[in-house]
Amino acid sequence: MNILELNGISKKYDQEEILRNVNLKIKKGTNLGLIGPTGCGKTTLLRIIDLLETPDSGKIVFNDIDVLNSSKKEKIQIRRKIGMVFQKPVVFRGTVMENVAYGPDIRGRDKNELKGKISEKLESLGLGGYEDRDASSLSGGETQRMALARVLINEPELLVLDEPTANLDPLSTEKIESIILELKKNETTVIMATHDLIQGQRLCDEIAILNHKIFQIGSPEDVFSKPKNRFVADFVGVKNIIQGHAEAASEGLSAINTSSLIIYSSESLKGPVHASIRPEDITISLNKVETSALNEFKGEVSEISKQGALVNVKINVSGEIFMVYMTRKSFLDMELTIGSPLWIQFKASAVHVFK
Amino acid sequence: MNILELNGISKKYDQEEILRNVNLKIKKGTNLGLIGPTGCGKTTLLRIIDLLETPDSGKIVFNDIDVLNSSKKEKIQIRRKIGMVFQKPVVFRGTVMENVAYGPDIRGRDKNELKGKISEKLESLGLGGYEDRDASSLSGGETQRMALARVLINEPELLVLDEPTANLDPLSTEKIESIILELKKNETTVIMATHDLIQGQRLCDEIAILNHKIFQIGSPEDVFSKPKNRFVADFVGVKNIIQGHAEAASEGLSAINTSSLIIYSSESLKGPVHASIRPEDITISLNKVETSALNEFKGEVSEISKQGALVNVKINVSGEIFMVYMTRKSFLDMELTIGSPLWIQFKASAVHVFK
Amino acid sequence: MNEFLNGMLQAINLILTLNPELVEITTRTLFISLSATFIAALIAIPLGGLINFKKFKGKRSLINLIQTLYSLPTVLVGLFVFLLLSQQGVFGDLNLLFTPTGMIIGQTLLILPILIGFTITALKTVGKDLTDLSISLGASEFQTIYTIMREAKYAIMAAVILGFGRAISEVGVAIMIGGNIRGATRVITTTISLETSKGNLELSIALGIILLGIALIINLMLNQIQEN
Amino acid sequence: MNEFLNGMLQAINLILTLNPELVEITTRTLFISLSATFIAALIAIPLGGLINFKKFKGKRSLINLIQTLYSLPTVLVGLFVFLLLSQQGVFGDLNLLFTPTGMIIGQTLLILPILIGFTITALKTVGKDLTDLSISLGASEFQTIYTIMREAKYAIMAAVILGFGRAISEVGVAIMIGGNIRGATRVITTTISLETSKGNLELSIALGIILLGIALIINLMLNQIQEN
Amino acid sequence: MNGGFQEKQILRVSTTTSLEDTGLVDNLETAFEKEHPNIDVQFVSAGTGIALKYAEKGDADMVIVHDKKKEQQFIDDGYGTKRYPFAYNYFYIVGPTSDPAKIKGMKNATEAFKKIMEAGEANSSVKFVSRGDNSGTNSRELKIWNNTKANYNSSINGSSWYIETGKGMGDTLVIANEKSAYTLSDSGTYLAFKGNITLVPYLTSGKDLLNVYSAIPVNPEKIKGVNYNASMEFVDFLLSTEGQQLIGNYGKEKYGQALFIPLYGKGEPT
Ligand SMILES: Nc1ncnc2c1ncn2[C@@H]1O[C@H](COP(=O)(O)OP(=O)(O)OP(=O)(O)O)[C@@H](O)[C@H]1O
Ligand SMILES: Nc1ncnc2c1ncn2[C@@H]1O[C@H](COP(=O)(O)OP(=O)(O)OP(=O)(O)O)[C@@H](O)[C@H]1O
Ligand SMILES: [Mg+2]
Ligand SMILES: [Mg+2]
Secondary structure, three states: OEEEEEEEEEEEEOOEEEEEEEEEEEEOOOEEEEEOOOOOOHHHHHHHHOOOOOOOEEEEEEOOEEHHHOOHHHHHHHHOOEEEEOOOOOOOOOEHHHHHOHHHHHOOOOHHHHHHHHHHHHHHOOOOOOOOOEHHHOOHHHHHHHHHHHHHOOOOOEEEEEOOOOOOOHHHHHHHHHHHHHHHHOOOEEEEEOOOHHHHHHHOOEEEEEEOEEEEEEOHHHHHHOOOOHHHHHHOOOOEEEEEEEEEOHHHOEEEEOOOOEEEEOOOOOEEEEEEEOHHHOEEEOOOOOOOOOEEEEEEEEEEEEEOOEEEEEEEEOOEEEEEEEEHHHHHHHOOOOOOEEEEEEOHHHEEEEO | OEEEEEEEEEEEEOOEEEEEEEEEEEEOOOEEEEEOOOOOOHHHHHHHHOOOOOOOEEEEEEOOEEOOOOOHHHHHHHHOOEEEEOOOOOOOOOEHHHHHHHHHHHOOOOHHHHHHHHHHHHHHOOOOOOOOOEHHHOOHHHHHHHHHHHHHOOOOOEEEEEOOOOOOOHHHHHHHHHHHHHHHHOOOEEEEEOOOHHHHHHHOOEEEEEEOEEEEEEOHHHHHHOOOOHHHHHHOOOOEEEEEEEEEOHHHOEEEEOOOOEEEEOOOOOEEEEEEEOHHHOEEEOOOOOOOOOEEEEEEEEEEEEEOOEEEEEEEEOOEEEEEEEEHHHHHHHOOOOOOEEEEEEOHHHEEEEO | OHHHHHHHHHHHHHHHOOOHHHHHHHHHHHHHHHHHHHHHHHHHHHHHHHHHHOOOOOHHHHHHHHHHHHHOOHHHHHHHHHHHHOOOOOOHHHOOOOOHHHHHHHHHHHHHHHHHHHHHHHHHOOOHHHHHHHHHOOOOHHHHHHHHHHHOHHHHHHHHHHHHHHHHHOOHHHHHHHOOOOOOOOOHHHHHHHHHHHOOHHHHHHHHHHHHHHHHHHHHHHHHHHHO | OHHHHHHHHHHHHHHHOOOHHHHHHHHHHHHHHHHHHHHHHHHHHHHHHHHHHOOOOOHHHHHHHHHHHHHOOHHHHHHHHHHHHOOOOOOHHHOOOOOHHHHHHHHHHHHHHHHHHHHHHHHHOOOHHHHHHHHHOOOOHHHHHHHHHHHOHHHHHHHHHHHHHHHHHOOHHHHHHHOOOOOOOOOHHHHHHHHHHOOOHHHHHHHHHHHHHHHHHHHHHHHHHHHO | OOOOOOOOEEEEEEEEHHHHHHOHHHHHHHHHHHHOOOEEEEEEEEOHHHHHHHHHOOOOOEEEEOOHHHHHHHHHOOOEOOOEEEEEEEEEEEEOOOOOOOOOOOOOHHHHHHHHHHHHHHOOOOOEEEOOOOOHHHHHHHHHHHHOOOOHHHHHOOOOOEEEOOOOHHHHHHHHHHOOOEEEEEHHHHHHHOOOOOOEEEEOOOHHHEEEEEEEEEOOOOOOOOOHHHHHHHHHHHHOHHHHHHHHHOOHHHHOOOOOEEOOOOOOOO
């Protein structure tokens, strides 16, 4: 069952179209990641979902209720089932306890009974003992976690998170992420905007790439490895993108003709295309080897940069640049330096073709 | 020459000690990264450096001037040489142009002359054409970039950045990072708080690990690979940390006795210690091999998780867990599954020992 | 300026001897002005909240009108209420003319615009973020208004203090509706007027100082309330 | 309530016929109250800024005192300035008693506390973040105050409108210092008082309506200024 | 009478400010209430015009004023039953000690006014301050100007020597004092302000300056609900020997002279 459906949502600010015909269907219990460049409309879309902003056109269906045409009272009832943590968390005057108790309070729950529950929630978010702190004196990360507690205490059916870990260090991020994953077990649906692609991959069942309209939506695996178009490819950081013209070749393969190379792909798209090969799918050898890989080219090292546990090596093959990741160890073993000649190999099935 | 020196800075809020005896010396033109868990006092320290907060004790020397004992006028002069971008960027009422022009305005610069410069600066930060937008309607990332423009337009000698890319997508982050690296060429000193360790590694000449006091300060290489203590090790995400008792062994080596293994290290620290081995320094083979590595153990795969281009494999060796990174390719080649038996090897020189 | 010194001495003397007429007038003054302030606040704060949060046509004009009523001369309010409460007026049957209740009605009307207007101003300064936060957490319209009120309580209390100041210091309404009747509707300001017109300047000054003293005490108390 | 209807008709009639005495009194009223508002704003806004931003001992008490002066009865201010300006007073030589200048002085003193107090309240509502931002960008104390003022301009303008309303609607100062002298210091409110005491209720109402009309125009203009 | 436990009734008397300012009404109230414990007398003071308006609207049961022409009009319109004159005194013509118009020693108010007018036209330091508020005192002043045969509207009102205050007697005296001007004042207010001002009285008696105070109950047939009985009780008290003595003695202690001359049943002086 879909907990939320957006149909043809559009929104303009001062003539400028921020969202254009956005369609989304979210199944109960899924985690949807909303990813896109800054200013692409993520926050706007989330605010529309939280009923804080009214779209210029389109339809919103929450739990089978047509939201935009429902009464004020119904809207409040719906909003009480949705919890949103804002990108720029603001606090009410008062203590952390008072801030977190706000939601239960306005729902008429007994405050005293809740005190224990709130303390537990704070504890679970690493804010144990913060009950009586002045909320406005919290640090950036503390504020963000308090904002999460303030929403979670209401046990929302749909949790809307706008960059929930933007102000957090890795340890706190890990904690929040595990809480988000935990929620999934309770059938809580989560929509989160994030600019951290890895985080999206880790937490989400579905990823939507947004830039005023939705460019691609699908499983993280699909979106990251099979971008449907150049925008998504660039944005998700697909590294080896090559332009060319694809034609049919033998055995269901297609041959992509770039200005200097012919690359074989097992995908069938024809015409002017982009092809991409993931760096981790490319192997390197100092000498030509016999493998099953259809694509083998000679090139030379053009750039080396270390990044964490890995080394990025860029290899120039007749003008096309291929990026390859190596572990430090194999990098050292091969004794590569700028200009070293080598061979690269990749399978036809590792070549993704898109428009 | 040191542009800034902090001596014995301490600060309490409501009895609680937020900063304890912080000492820092920053050479002109360096990039210092301030890393630490949320609530550890990063923002507080940066605010003290920007003279917004007065420490309870300690001394601040900026360009050889004893800041805390200088007159109001001198303080303003110093502040005009420091630019700070806040963690929670706020905006003045008005347009983007008016916001960015604020600094030059109060310095008595001619606004009209500056217009072109401001537009250029906005352009360089990806905010071209935003001049007349209402600043309060900007998105999270746009606001953060505008805040950076607002500070950079004053060409500060010392740039203080509090989580400068927390709200930015990877492309914008890349842009900001390249601007920060650019500034280095102009001899601008940068102090930045960040929770992104990789970012710290990429941008900074020095890293300080803060948790109310400074736990370690040094080059990123040092801090990340040779943590001085368990707090730093945990925090920077050092993965394979093993407790044991170190004793002298032959040929200048030390032998670290854990409950179940003896690990050789080329470092000389003795007594109760922690030892760490970076995942990328550990090799794996299906059979015992003859190598120069002094440490070789038999174990079995206990956990497998994919992360971006890499696969994390956890290997259980007599109860101690070792984490190893592999490329997807070699992971597939070795056909590992949970429970697969294998051998791990690492050199004595790859074993870092600390208290 | 000797009169001021003497006035001050006389004020001290009046207070120390607990002059019974002074006590009576002061009690009445406080009762009337506090009641008016209380009633006006009870009406104005929610009303100001509604006006601020509701979107409707003519809102800007309504606010302009309210701000215009800051210039309402007390005599005009006095006259208006007098005509309403007089035997021949619409509410003549209630026999409220020349009574403290009538004065309370008049002062309430007098300070309502100020209280409404400044409640609106106070609420305007609370950021939209907080309104959004409250709505997002599931608050009803009413609950949101209440929340934002609490955020603006400092400024709203300042408006209430202002309203009280206006009520206790005005004389036009008190004299037109109260009639400055000894033992029934005489308050501090009407006494000051009377004594001034009798030429008892020092007594007038003494009474003025006492009025300010009372206002100080009330303000301290209102500030205390606001802290909690 | 017929009087109100008649009053309104009379007001229209007075305006349409451009009754010369009305024109004279109205012009004088505007001149005096606008001048007082302008001078008071010139003093109160920077002073309020200073008080808000400076930390000093007794600040809380000072603000309490200022708020207490909201209750300043106009007669008391009138009396005070009268004693200063009278022939035997300290400033007797200036011959300002019974002149519009004297009235401006009195009204300025009357509305100063309100303007200072509400400037402080207005500034208090501007978040500390903005103060920090301004200081961090290198602003001097004065520049910071100016910046925060601009952020609070809506609330400050509301205070100015209130001050103007208080000045134009008050009668105590106008009558004590001006003396309601025909052709010299008679203003709308003193005329209303006079006509009321003569029993010309409808004329009083007409004048009150005209006063409010003027206030409306001024408020619209002040709001216009604030928009820019 | 239900054994004296009759419900307390209110008698509302509207009067002019100048009379209230003398303080006489407070004494009358106290003495009357002592005799009539079931009647609560409430004095409402206002300008003569509004004081009569209160009565016309039924908000007062009785008026006490000193403006014969308006009083007659009030009765002719059916609002009042009858005038009950109970005391009189004289208006004073007061002026600066320097007496620039040289009216000292004159006996005739009309002549004195004429002189002030002539001096005012000739000499800019001579001024006259008028209340200009349609009060009883102001009515009398206009009457005297009329007696001078000068045209009030063309040659007096608006002249530079003639200042209109539109205020009560006390304020007008203060203004006259500040401006070193002549003015017409009721004796009570002048005596009350004597300590604060330097003006001296020049003419204090004579037909032109005669000031008669009278009480007029509101006509219950015209205005429903007014307390006519209590009004008559108060009139009876005013005219009783006790009441007349109280009036005759009032002010001796404070000002060294009586402020009012009671009529003791004699006819209204003319
Ligand atoms: N004005 C204040 N009053 C009381 N406590 C404060 C105040 N400002 C900060 N603190 C507390 O001091 C601690 C350090 O705060 P700070 O903002 O420096 O943390 P931080 O390292 O910047 O954290 P983050 O990464 O979450 O931004 C926090 O626990 C915070 O709650
Ligand atoms: N109230 C508004 N008025 C005018 N423009 C607006 C308003 N709100 C947002 N915008 C503009 O709409 C665009 C999208 O804003 P939004 O906040 O949705 O972006 P976002 O995707 O959340 O970006 P970020 O990652 O930086 O937070 C931005 O260019 C922003 O400036
Ligand atoms: Mg956003
Ligand atoms: Mg921080």
